[in-house]
Amino acid sequence: MxxxxxxxxxxxxxxxxxxxxxxxxxxxxxxxxxxxxxxxxxxxxxxxxxxxxxxxxxxxxxxxxxxxxxxxxxxxxxxxxxxxxxxxxxxxxxxxxxxxxxxxxxxxxxxxxxxxxxxxxxxxxxxxxxxERARAIAVFSFTGAAGxxxxxxxxxxxxxxxxxxxxxxxxxxxxxxxxxxxxxxxxxxxxxxLRAGLDLPGALLATAGLMALVFGIVGTGEHGWTSPRTLGAAALAALLLGGFAVRQRVASTPLLPPRVLRVPGLVAANAAQLLMVAAFFGFQFLLAVELQLVLGLDPAETGWAFLPTPVVIAAVSLGLAGRLIARWSARTVLLVGLGLAAVGFLLLARLPADGGYLADVLPSLLIFGVAGGLTLPAVTTLAMAGATDVDAGLASGLANTTQQVGGAVGLAALATLAAARADGLRADGWAETAALAGGYRLSFAVATALVIAALLVALTALPRRPTDADSSERATVDAGIDPSRSAASG
Known part of the structure; x- marks a missing residue:
């Protein structure tokens, strides 16, 4: 079209x-x-x-x-x-x-x-x-990141x-x-x-398995990771999703056709996205709580304190990311963004209990704005790069599923780590504020590791050579032609 x-x-x-x-x-x-x-x-x-x-x-x-x-x-x-x-x-x-x-x-x-x-x-x-697709995805990614x-x-x-x-x-x-x-x-x-085949058994297995997985993850804050409820949900999810994988091998019209997973870079892009989003979701939640419980901001002040991040994301994703992706490839932009995100998390991993917003928090928020403006459009572009008209909806659903599962896992894991570390520091005689700050520092250090893992996945598993479309697009940019005009004229 x-x-x-x-x-x-x-x-x-x-x-x-x-x-x-x-x-x-x-x-x-x-x-x-x-x-x-x-x-x-x-x-x-x-x-x-x-x-x-x-x-x-x-x-x-x-x-x-x-x-x-x-x-x-x-x-x-x-x-x-x-x-x-x-x-x-x-x-x-x-x-x-x-x-x-x-x-x-x-x-x-x-x-x-x-x-x-x-x-x-x-x-x-x-x-x-x-x-044009890179710019459109950058706009769409901004609405999610800033929302x-x-x-x-x-x-x-x-x-x-x-x-x-x-x-x-x-x-x-x-x-x-x-x-x-x-x-x-x-x-x-x-x-x-529908005659093309819905694969109803596969759909039921996938939906029930994902629901069981999310159900188990979102309850870890209350029940813990080793509780019978959490382990039971995980076992049920593994059983259902394993059954789904088997079903896809034998179904005449599978819900997730193997050809989709063989698209170059699709699995790697979704894996990098899962790790990246796990860190980013945890950052938003944990820092919002830390600003109130450790630095003493009220809820309204906390909301305004986060405002620099979406402002920078808007400037980068709407004005720069699409052009950078067209010029240097989505893989390169993703690698740069993940490197910046690691720096931002390292800054938060040293945030002291008596820290100040301007000196200790704002620099990381600005870095996350740049990192988010680069990584979110880039990883989304990579996850959808090989989608055809027949499978575009499925690829879109897979990318969104990766985001939601990654976010749920990251939030539950990082929040649990922060609470456990804070409890241990309290038992060692630390003051309440210092113990909370110590817990958050550990979580941000783990978030740094998640982002570095995403960077390694992107570096080693994403295709190095651009597609033919990317190559021709880069040649157009190098020649000084505005890609949006050429696309519109087509």
């Missing part, structure tokens, strides 16, 4: 708006949890399921949702996802008890998975030229001014606007049809 640029970019804006609404909702909810607990009478244990119910549905359904987009048409699945997410938001706002809110949050997760799983696939089809930080500020303001229900009600006009924009701007497309 080679549509004119004037119709492609408005379509991208619609897709980015859907992504932003879904991502914002996650961070907005986290800020409002204390108010939700007071109003609806959640127990401390039950309150976690306001977040976990969403994560289980979202992380578990992405792969299936991506494949449904290939079969039924990605526009149709996107519309269904946004509509369901919007209706579930209304149900969240109207909830009168814990069970109703948790159920509605599960519905939001289903809708979010449907919309997000097919978005990258539509971008790949909208922008077939590598230079969480913006949501922290927006959640605090909305909850304080209008109450926690407003964080869900605000999705109603936004969701309707996105639906109208999608109907007008997203081209109608026919999927390859």
């Amino acid at each position: 080679n549509r004119p640029a004037q119709s492609r970019w408005p379509a991208l804006i619609v897709l980015c708006a859907g992504s932003l609404m879904i991502i914002l909702d996650g961070s907005v909810v986290s800020v409002a949890l204390p108010a939700v607990q007071r109003d609806l009478g959640f127990t401390a244990t039950g309150l976690a399921w306001v977040v976990n119910a969403y994560l289980v549905a979202f992380g578990g359904l992405l792969l299936l949702a991506g494949r449904l987009g290939d079969l039924l048409g990605r526009r149709r699945v996107f519309l269904a996802g946004i509509a369901l997410f919007t209706l579930a938001s209304l149900a969240c706002a109207a909830a009168t008890g814990p069970a109703l809110l948790v159920g509605a949050r599960f519905g939001q997760g289903v809708g979010g998975a449907l919309a997000m799983a097919v978005s990258l696939g539509m971008i790949v089809r909208l922008f077939p030229e590598p230079a 969480a930080s913006i949501g922290t500020v927006a959640g605090g303001v909305l909850t304080e001014v209008a109450g926690w229900r407003s964080i869900f009600l605000i999705n109603l006009p936004i969701g309707v606007a996105i639906l109208v924009g999608a109907v007008r701007r997203l081209a109608t497309e026919r999927g390859i049809g």
Whole structure:
């Protein structure tokens, strides 16, 4: 599909708006949890399921949702996802008890998975030229990277001014606007049809296995990594996902065809992304808590303290990353970004208990802004590089699944390490603030190791030689021709 640029970019804006609404909702909810607990009478244990119910549905359904987009048409699945997410938001706002809110949050997760799983696939089809595709993915990546930080500020303001229900009600006009924009701007497309094969047993095994995996991970903060609940969930996930792998070998129309995994660099890109996102998600959560418990900032100050990161991400991803990827390749840009991220984590790994924001925190936030602006578009470009029209939805769902599982694993692991280290330091007689700071330093050191591992995967496993498309694109750039103009003229 080679549509004119004037119709492609408005379509991208619609897709980015859907992504932003879904991502914002996650961070907005986290800020409002204390108010939700007071109003609806959640127990401390039950309150976690306001977040976990969403994560289980979202992380578990992405792969299936991506494949449904290939079969039924990605526009149709996107519309269904946004509509369901919007209706579930209304149900969240109207909830009168814990069970109703948790159920509605599960519905939001289903809708979010449907919309997000097919978005990258539509971008790949909208922008077939590598230079424009790199810029489009940079814009889309920015909405995801900045959404969480913006949501922290927006959640605090909305909850304080209008109450926690407003964080869900605000999705109603936004969701309707996105639906109208999608109907007008997203081209109608026919999927390859259910007759091409959904592989229902494989879909059930993959979805149940991913849900069991996410269920086990999100509960480690409360139950620990060695509890029967966690080990049981892990064993069930391994059994189901093992069954899924076997099923893919014998199914006539597998959900995850082996040819997709043989695309050069796809497995390596997703592996690097998993390690990278595991570190990045942990950074956002742990530093937000440390700023309050160790450095003494209040929630509003903490939200504003993170603002430099999305601002720098915007400048880098929207103004620079696409051009750098076109000029030097996504692999090179990813390696540079991961190297910068390692430096940022090393700075946080030395953050003292009596540290200051300007001297000890802001430099790392600025570095993470540059690193995020480079790595997120680059790794997404690599994960989607070999996607065809037939499998673009599946590749998109796989990339999003990697992000969600990586984020859940990273957050659970780094938070658990920080808590265990702090407990040990308290037992050794350390003061409370110093013990907490010591726990966070360990977690940031481990996050550094995760980023370095991602860098090594990218360095050793991603293809060194660019594709023919990349080579011709680089020649175009070297010749001084604006790639966006050549793409638009095609």
